Amino acid sequence: MKLHALVALLAALSTTAHAHSQPELKRHANLKRQTTSSSSASSSAVSSASSAASATVTTSVTGSSSSTGTAVVSSVSTAASAANSGVAATILIESATISGVPALTAITSGMSSGSTFAATTTWATTASxxxxxxxxxxTPFVYSEGVWPTQDKTPPTDTDEVQSWLAELDGWDIPDLEPTTDGTCASDPTFSADAASRGWWTCGAHTRDTDIINCPDKLTWGVSFDDGPGPYTQKLLNYLESVDISATFFVVGSRVIERPAVLVEEYMSGHEISVHTWAHPHLTTLTNEQIVAELGWTRKAIKEVIGVTPTTMRPPYGDIDDRVRAISLAMGLIPIIWTTAGTLGSFDTFDWEVAAGTKTGPECVQEFDNILGNASDIDTGIIVLEHDLYEVTVDLAIGYNLETAQNYNPAFTLKPIGECYGIPTTDLYRESNTNTSFPYTNTTTDVNGDGTADNTTTTTSSGTSTRSSSGVLTINVASIYTTFSLVGLMAFASTLL
Structure with missing residues (x-):
C-alpha cells in the first residue's frame, strides 16, 4: 500500500514540477491561438451554449428583506461559424430579472438610484x-474628526504617522524617477517613450516579476472589486453569498472610515481585503512621501476596522512604475493588477465607463464579452477588474458579468485572487503571516560598495530574486508557492517510507 502511494506521489510531484515550469506561471501571458477543433467538440460547444441560454438562476440580493429573482440568459453571443472554427462560445446576457437589477438598456450613469444597502450582520468582537x-x-470603529486625514485628498506628509512609515523605506533603493504630470501617456511623451525601462504599466502594460497579473491556472477567473466599500456593496455581498463566490476587495481608505461595518462584513464573510490607497490618485504623479501617506493611512484604516493589515495592494488606474512599485514593496505590499494580453485586450469590464457616462450598459457588456472570448487563447487564467462603488457597477456585476462568467463555455472557475494564485490566506495579512518570503524582505543591494545598486541574482528556498540596477527587487511570486507545494508533498512522502 505504501509503495503504491509513493508511486502515485512521485507521479504527482513530476506533474506539479512540469506544470509549474510551463509558460502559464510566467508573469507575462503566453498567448496561443486555437486553430483546430473536432466537429464533435464544436457541436458540443453550440449545444452547451444553447442549453445555457435557457438556464435560470434564482438568488436573493436584497438587504433588509428576502426577495427572490431570476437571472435569465436571453441571448447567446456566438455563431455556428465561430463554434465550427474551434473558438470558444461565449454567452452575452441581454436582460436580467434578478431582484433590484434593471434591464441592461436601463443601466446608465443617469438612471434612478435604488435603496442603499446597510451591513446585514453585527459582529461581536469575540467572533472568530x-x-x-x-x-x-x-471594538467597532467610530470615526473621530481630526484623527484622520481629509477624505478623498492625498494626506499631508508632515504628520508623525507618515514620518514613522517613511522609515520603512530605509535600506531600500527607491528609483529616482520624476513624478508624471497626470499619470497619462499623452501628458508625458518622454516618459511614455521610456515606459519599458521605467516599468510604467499605464503606457504599455509593463510589469515586473513582483506584480501579480493573472491566475496561473487556465480558465480561472480572479474576481475583484475596486473603490469600495460603497452604498451598494452589501447588495453585491448578498449576491456573492447566494452563488457561493468569494472575491478580493481593493478598498479605499476614505471609504473604509465611511462604511466600516461593510468592510467587516466583507472580511468576516471570507472575502480577501487589499489596499487601494486613501484618495484614489494616480500614484506616479505623487512624491515618495505622498505615496507613503496614501498607502499608510489606508493600511491603518483597514487595521482599525478589522484588526489585520493587508500584504497586497492595487494601484488606482493600474498606474504604477518602478518607483511606486519599490515603495509598495518596502511597505510590505505586493502589487496586483488585472490581466492584459496584448492585442487580445485588457480584462477590464469597463463598468467604470458606464458610471462616468462614456458608455451605455449594452456597450459595456458587449465590449467585455468580445474580450472575454479571448480567454481560451491565453495559457493562464485571468484577473478581472470590476468596481463596487456605484449602483450601476454593482448591477452590471450581479446581473450580467458574473452571470456570464458562471454560464461561460468552456467553464470558468471563479476565485478571489489570493486563492487563485495559490497564496495561503494567512499570508494575505501581516498579523497572521508567518511566511518570511512574502511579502519580500529587503536585501543588501550595494554589494561592491560603489554606492549604486548591484544587478545581483540569488537563489533561495523561495525562488529566484533579482535586484536590478534600478534598485527594484524582483522575485517570481509563483515560484514561492510552487516551492511550498513541492515541500509539502515531499514531507508527506517521508511518512510513506
Whole structure:
C-alpha cells in the first residue's frame, strides 16, 4: 500500500514540477491561438451554449428583506461559424430579472438610484475571524474628526504617522524617477517613450516579476472589486453569498472610515481585503512621501476596522512604475493588477465607463464579452477588474458579468485572487503571516560598495530574486508557492517510507 502511494506521489510531484515550469506561471501571458477543433467538440460547444441560454438562476440580493429573482440568459453571443472554427462560445446576457437589477438598456450613469444597502450582520468582537492566526475583531470603529486625514485628498506628509512609515523605506533603493504630470501617456511623451525601462504599466502594460497579473491556472477567473466599500456593496455581498463566490476587495481608505461595518462584513464573510490607497490618485504623479501617506493611512484604516493589515495592494488606474512599485514593496505590499494580453485586450469590464457616462450598459457588456472570448487563447487564467462603488457597477456585476462568467463555455472557475494564485490566506495579512518570503524582505543591494545598486541574482528556498540596477527587487511570486507545494508533498512522502 505504501509503495503504491509513493508511486502515485512521485507521479504527482513530476506533474506539479512540469506544470509549474510551463509558460502559464510566467508573469507575462503566453498567448496561443486555437486553430483546430473536432466537429464533435464544436457541436458540443453550440449545444452547451444553447442549453445555457435557457438556464435560470434564482438568488436573493436584497438587504433588509428576502426577495427572490431570476437571472435569465436571453441571448447567446456566438455563431455556428465561430463554434465550427474551434473558438470558444461565449454567452452575452441581454436582460436580467434578478431582484433590484434593471434591464441592461436601463443601466446608465443617469438612471434612478435604488435603496442603499446597510451591513446585514453585527459582529461581536469575540467572533472568530476567517483567517487562521488573525486577531479577534477590534471594538467597532467610530470615526473621530481630526484623527484622520481629509477624505478623498492625498494626506499631508508632515504628520508623525507618515514620518514613522517613511522609515520603512530605509535600506531600500527607491528609483529616482520624476513624478508624471497626470499619470497619462499623452501628458508625458518622454516618459511614455521610456515606459519599458521605467516599468510604467499605464503606457504599455509593463510589469515586473513582483506584480501579480493573472491566475496561473487556465480558465480561472480572479474576481475583484475596486473603490469600495460603497452604498451598494452589501447588495453585491448578498449576491456573492447566494452563488457561493468569494472575491478580493481593493478598498479605499476614505471609504473604509465611511462604511466600516461593510468592510467587516466583507472580511468576516471570507472575502480577501487589499489596499487601494486613501484618495484614489494616480500614484506616479505623487512624491515618495505622498505615496507613503496614501498607502499608510489606508493600511491603518483597514487595521482599525478589522484588526489585520493587508500584504497586497492595487494601484488606482493600474498606474504604477518602478518607483511606486519599490515603495509598495518596502511597505510590505505586493502589487496586483488585472490581466492584459496584448492585442487580445485588457480584462477590464469597463463598468467604470458606464458610471462616468462614456458608455451605455449594452456597450459595456458587449465590449467585455468580445474580450472575454479571448480567454481560451491565453495559457493562464485571468484577473478581472470590476468596481463596487456605484449602483450601476454593482448591477452590471450581479446581473450580467458574473452571470456570464458562471454560464461561460468552456467553464470558468471563479476565485478571489489570493486563492487563485495559490497564496495561503494567512499570508494575505501581516498579523497572521508567518511566511518570511512574502511579502519580500529587503536585501543588501550595494554589494561592491560603489554606492549604486548591484544587478545581483540569488537563489533561495523561495525562488529566484533579482535586484536590478534600478534598485527594484524582483522575485517570481509563483515560484514561492510552487516551492511550498513541492515541500509539502515531499514531507508527506517521508511518512510513506
Amino acid at each position: 475571524p476567517p483567517v487562521s492566526g488573525a486577531p479577534s475583531l477590534p
